[in-house]
Amino acid sequence: MSAAIDIVAVTKTYDGRTRAVDAVDMAIREGEFFSLLGPSGCGKTTTLRMIAGFETPTEGTIAVGGADVTHVPAHKRDMGMVFQNYALFPHRSVGENVGFGLRMRGMDRAMIARKVTDALAQVELVGYEDRRPGQLSGGQQQRVALARAIVIEPRVLLCDEPLGALDKKLRQSMQFELKQLQRKLGLTMVFVTHDQEEALAMSDRIAVMNAGKVEQIGTPSEIYDRPGTRFVADFIGDTNLFRGEVIRTGGTCVLRVDSDLSIELAEEPGTIGPLSVALRPEKIVLTAPGAHAGQGLDGIVESANFQGGSVLYRIEAAGRRLLAQQPNNGSHELFQAGAAVALRWTPSDIVILKD
Amino acid sequence: MKATRASVSPIAWLIAPSALLFALFFFLPMGLMALISVLSGNPVVQSNVTFTGKYYARILSDSYYFEVIWTTIRIGLFTTLAALLVGYPLAHWMARIRGRTAYALLMMSVLTPMLTGIVVRTFAWMALLSDKGAINQTLTGLGLIAKPLSLMYNEFSIVLGLTHIYIPYMVLTLVGVIGRIDERLEHAAQNLGASPLRAFFEVTLPLSLPGILAGSLLVFALAISAYVTPILMGGFQIMTLPMLIYQQISSSFNVGFAAALGMVLLAISLALIIAYNRILGMISGQRDLQ
Ligand SMILES: Nc1ncnc2c1ncn2[C@@H]1O[C@H](COP(=O)(O)OP(=O)(O)O)[C@@H](O)[C@H]1O
Numbered sequence: 007m008s009a010a011i012d013i014v015a016v017t018k019t020y021d022g023r024t025r026a027v028d029a030v031d032m033a034i035r036e037g038e039f040f041s042l043l044g045p046s047g048c049g050k051t052t053t054l055r056m057i058a059g060f061e062t063p064t065e066g067t068i069a070v071g072g073a074d075v076t077h078v079p080a081h082k083r084d085m086g087m088v089f090q091n092y093a094l095f096p097h098r099s100v101g102e103n104v105g106f107g108l109r110m111r112g113m114d115r116a117m118i119a120r121k122v123t124d125a126l127a128q129v130e131l132v133g134y135e136d137r138r139p140g141q142l143s144g145g146q147q148q149r150v151a152l153a154r155a156i157v158i159e160p161r162v163l164l165c166d167e168p169l170g171a172l173d174k175k176l177r178q179s180m181q182f183e184l185k186q187l188q189r190k191l192g193l194t195m196v197f198v199t200h201d202q203e204e205a206l207a208m209s210d211r212i213a214v215m216n217a218g219k220v221e222q223i224g225t226p227s228e229i230y231d232r233p234g235t236r237f238v239a240d241f242i243g244d245t246n247l248f249r250g251e252v253i254r255t256g257g258t259c260v261l262r263v264d265s266d267l268s269i270e271l272a273e274e275p276g277t278i279g280p281l282s283v284a285l286r287p288e289k290i291v292l293t294a295p296g297a298h299a300g301q302g303l304d305g306i307v308e309s310a311n312f313q314g315g316s317v318l319y320r321i322e323a324a325g326r327r328l329l330a331q332q333p334n335n336g337s338h339e340l341f342q343a344g345a346a347v348a349l350r351w352t353p354s355d356i357v358i359l360k361d
Numbered sequence: 362m363k364a365t366r367a368s369v370s371p372i373a374w375l376i377a378p379s380a381l382l383f384a385l386f387f388f389l390p391m392g393l394m395a396l397i398s399v400l401s402g403n404p405v406v407q408s409n410v411t412f413t414g415k416y417y418a419r420i421l422s423d424s425y426y427f428e429v430i431w432t433t434i435r436i437g438l439f440t441t442l443a444a445l446l447v448g449y450p451l452a453h454w455m456a457r458i459r460g461r462t463a464y465a466l467l468m469m470s471v472l473t474p475m476l477t478g479i480v481v482r483t484f485a486w487m488a489l490l491s492d493k494g495a496i497n498q499t500l501t502g503l504g505l506i507a508k509p510l511s512l513m514y515n516e517f518s519i520v521l522g523l524t525h526i527y528i529p530y531m532v533l534t535l536v537g538v539i540g541r542i543d544e545r546l547e548h549a550a551q552n553l554g555a556s557p558l559r560a561f562f563e564v565t566l567p568l569s570l571p572g573i574l575a576g577s578l579l580v581f582a583l584a585i586s587a588y589v590t591p592i593l594m595g596g597f598q599i600m601t602l603p604m605l606i607y608q609q610i611s612s613s614f615n616v617g618f619a620a621a622l623g624m625v626l627l628a629i630s631l632a633l634i635i636a637y638n639r640i641l642g643m644i645s646g647q648r649d650l651q
């Protein structure tokens with residue numbers, strides 16, 4: 007039923023010069039929730055459209071379930087797709103929309119009616135068969151689009167920013183339901199989004215894309231905790247980025263950023279020349295100055311942004327601005343703007359990045 | 362009284378001039394024409410004018426007039442059909458084309474017939490279609506036909522000439538409508554297993570019906586009221602209603618009869634338009650179309 011997707015060295019240019027997708031490799035596993043994450047224009051939709059068969063790769067191959075489909079037309083690929091704006095047929099009822107794929111497969115009317123009812127039950131839209139898409143709310147249209155895609159029992163479900171148009175609350179509940187459904191049906195899912203929180207929350211694995219290239223593929227925690235490149239570290243979540251020269255003295259390795267700031271590295275970077283590292287705000291511990299222990303800096307709180315479960319501080323230290331996040335759980339001292347603080351972290355929280 | 366004056370929306374003043382124009386140049390002439398068609402003479406120059414149905418009776422009693430009316434409608438229908446069959450693929454192509462230059466070139470080629478004078482256009486068709494024209498010369502030269510095909514001065518050439526000039530109206534109307542249909546709807550249909558052709562018939566065609574309707578009505582109305590092209594392309598061999606009406610006014614001075622013919626043309630057009638609208642609405646299942 008579900009199938010793996012192998013994308014090998016795929017490049018796409020629309021105009022023969024600029025590469026919308028540039029030498030991309032992805033091995034998407036059977037039954038996996040796989041997200042394509044990246045800023046607008048990085049080639050996510052183009053990649054998805056090539057998987058769906060609406061575009062042909064300029065170079066490279068795409069295989070589904072082991073069979074090369076690079077030149078198979080879209081209507082023979084047996085994939086479900088939820089479009090960015092849902093793309094429901096406005097001149098057909100909800101029931102006809104959902105039953106469309108089954109009708110194209112030559113199924114008889116009674117069978118179609120039963121499957122449509124089942125699919126609408128899956129997305130909790132029983133009794134909406136006779137409505138027109140125009141009479142539904144955004145969230146309901148989204149569910150119809152989903153029902154229409156899953157009713158054909160596709161080998162792969164492709165989603166292009168399916169939740170982008172929904173308000174925050176609805177989006178969160180739909181994220182949950184979509185994930186539930188995917189797991190229940192054991193679907194291979196390729197999910198396009200530019201929303202990093204969404205990708206981190208839902209995916210088994212994420213491919214972070216930038217300017218047509220894949221920057222990193224990994225599980226949400228790998229992507230977040232061990233970003234491979236400067237772009238990934240910067241794009242996913244808040245982060246403190248440093249760039250400097252590696253200086254090796256005795257057994258330790260230090261990144262010299264400037265005369266005010268040197269950062270101890272837990273591991274040998276293995277490269278020479280300038281290097282970038284990242285430090286997540288929540289890995290920094292803030293204390294009152296004086297109690298020195300571990301790597302750190304002294305600074306002044308520029309602003310304290312209360313976020314409920316945590317406080318995000320902007321801190322002026324070593325001639326630059328750093329972000330630090332402290333949980334609001336009673337075990338951390340809270341500081342006001344203007345307060346002097348000490349910033350502490352352990353060298354193993356420093357992540358070495360490729361450019 | 363103050364309240365009523367205040368409630369007159371300022372928009373009304375903007376609409377007023379066009380409403381006045383519409384009344385003056387549309388309803389008034391139409392009403393006068395209807396009136397003249399049932400009067401025994403011109404009340405301005407004649408006294409003791411009475412109401413009469415004699416003009417309509419004359420149309421009904423002579424099958425010649427029926428012939429002319431039918432010819433006119435037939436030409437209108439064929440022209441509309443031809444313009445639709447040629448115009449739709451062209452409009453679809455234009456609506457979906459990605460390059461700006463390509464679009465501009467297509468648009469220019471669509472508009473050329475409107476930019477050439479009717480005499481030039483007619484002579485061009487004559488050079489192509491007449492017995493000694495390019496087409497017949499070629500076919501005879503190749504030995505495919507023994508004697509020239511009669512391509513000019515008949516209904517065929519009239520339909521051809523009319524289609525040529527009225528295609529832009531069809532194309533421009535359709536481009537607007539097809540261009541607004543989201544391409545992703547076709548993709549969605551293909552994704553669900555419809556071949557590109559099937560996707561077109563299931564999605565794009567039904568959604569473009571309003572454009573087909575508008576374009577067809579426009580071309581039909583233009584074609585049945587055309588005067589110069591049927592004369593030049595038909596070489597006075599074919600009589601259409603506008604020619605007959607002109608003849609009644611200019612040579613027979615029979616304004617009442619001309620008015621009655623005009624009313625008949627109007628009634629038939631309206632009936633056809635309503636029927637066409639209904640049929641398209643039924644096919645597409647879109648009640649909101651009407
Ligand atoms: N149909 C197209 N024709 C030409 N260029 C395109 C087309 N679709 C996308 N592009 C270009 O390809 C790049 C990637 O686009 P896309 O895949 O839509 O990005 P994303 O979905 O990540 O926002 C962009 O620079 C975009 O302008």
Ligand SMILES: [Mg+2]
Nearest residue numbers: 047050051052
């Ligand atoms: Mg996109």
